[in-house]
Amino acid sequence: MSLPQPVPPSWKDLGKSSNDLLTKDFPFSGATLEVKTKTPSGVVFKVGGNRDNKSNIINGDIESKYTNRKHGFTFTQTWTTANILKSQFEIENQIAKGLKLDLNTTLQPEKGNKSALINAAYKQSGVHTRAALDVYKGPTFTADTVLGRDGFLVGAECAYNVTEGNITRYAAAVGYNAPEYAVTIHGLNNLNTFSASYYHRVNADVEAGAKAVYDTKATYGGVALEVGAKTYLDANTAFKAKINNSGVLALGYVQNIRPGFKASFGLALDTQKLNDTTAAGGPSHKVGASFTFES
Structure with a gap:
């Protein structure tokens, strides 16, 4: 008898x-x-903000999340600086074991824009399948399934426009997952775009990976390639680097300063324009930072 x-x-x-x-x-x-932050009653509040270097626009949002583990449901409410209200209600393992249902809605009162997405996910030994219905767009029904056995994976996705009665998108993928490495090949955008990726945990302190993407309809041709690595300097410090075939080198540094406080710093260098401070479309080199507080 085979193992589960x-x-x-x-x-x-x-x-x-x-x-x-x-x-x-x-x-x-x-x-x-x-x-x-988390209150004694179990409500989690999250406030986030981002300033984009290119546009100098600052965007932010405030989120509240309540989880009732006894009854298996989670309710999340988000309000963004673009005046978009987002709500999500999730219920898991209540109707059937392995079944998760959730409803996602958005509302932009000023423009009258709204959306509603109903999701269902079912997972059991060797299978993980999902389905989604976009109520206002189409409506469009999307389904995907991944089957796994002994590390080998095969999956497919399909989107169907209910009103027009046709398939609007389909994709497929195969892969293999092992404890130390993983390989995945995707055929996306109606099998017009292909990507291959791999990940390798070399040892406890070093990770490496790469991704190649080929678009059959791109006019410029060729394959977009990106490779990267991560090393843990100690239990609280990590350094990352990646480079693509366009010559852009990115560096990342992560420091857990204390429990609940993490700082990340990033730098992107265009190695083909090291002496340029600006270029068409914006600066040749970019720098940024991210800070996360959690209590």
Whole structure:
């Protein structure tokens, strides 16, 4: 008898290890600040702000989140500086084990814009499937499924416009996950864009990864390639670096200053324009920082 298979990652989490390595903790696009606190009653408040270096626009939001573990539901309310109200209600493992339902809504009173998205996710040994209905856009029904066995993964996604009665998007992926490494290949945008990524935990202190993307409809041709690595200098300090085939080198430094206080610093250098301070479209080099407080 074969052993029970673990629950595979969801469709959106295929290749997550590589994506996190190449995207997180590189805050060179601006300055961000996030403050998270928790009340004795269990309500979590989060306030975040971001200043974009290119536009100099400051955006922010305030979020409150309440989780009732006894009855398995979570309610989240967010208000942004763009005057957008967001609400999310989640319920998990109440109707059936492994089933999670949630409703996401947004409202922009000034413009009358609104959206409603109903999501369902079901996960069991060897399978992770999700479905979503966008009530106002289309309406559009989206479904994806990932099957896993002995580390091998295969998944697919499809979007269907209910009003027009046609498939608007489809994609597929295959991969392999092991404790020390992961490899994933995606066929996206109706199989017009292909990406391949890998992640390798070399040892307890070093991680490495890469991602290549090929767009069959791009006029310039060629493959976009990005490679990166992360090393832990000690239990509270990490350094990251990545470079792409356009010659942009990004550096990231993460420091856990004390429990609940993390600082990240990012720098992006265009190695083909090291002597230029500006270029068409903005500065050649970028620097930024991110601070996170949690109590």
